Amino acid sequence: MSIDPRESWFGPKRFGWGWSPRTWEGWACIASYIILSLAGTRLLIDHGHAAGAVIYQALLTIGLILVCIVKGDPPSWHWGGK
Numbered sequence: 001m002s003i004d005p006r007e008s009w010f011g012p013k014r015f016g017w018g019w020s021p022r023t024w025e026g027w028a029c030i031a032s033y034i035i036l037s038l039a040g041t042r043l044l045i046d047h048g049h050a051a052g053a054v055i056y057q058a059l060l061t062i063g064l065i066l067v068c069i070v071k072g073d074p075p076s077w078h079w080g081g082k
Contacts, residue, residue, distance in 0.1 A: 010073065029064070
């Protein structure tokens with residue numbers, strides 16, 4: 001699935017495999033992931049739900065990966081360059 005690079009929130013990383021935020025929407029998505037991850041995990045652990053925290057984190061991560069797949073360029077392995 002390839003979308004117009006002007007519309008993609010995430011571009012390929014310069015080194016390695018994966019995505020890097022390209023637009024403000026991509027950065028907002030990463031910031032939301034971090035905030036939800038820290039706050040939700042802390043809340044669940046404070047209430048004695050360690051297993052729930054692991055499941056919560058896994059679901060958040062799967063959601064982030066899905067957003068990267070839908071709103072980003074196809075991932076591939078890069079060794080620098082353009």
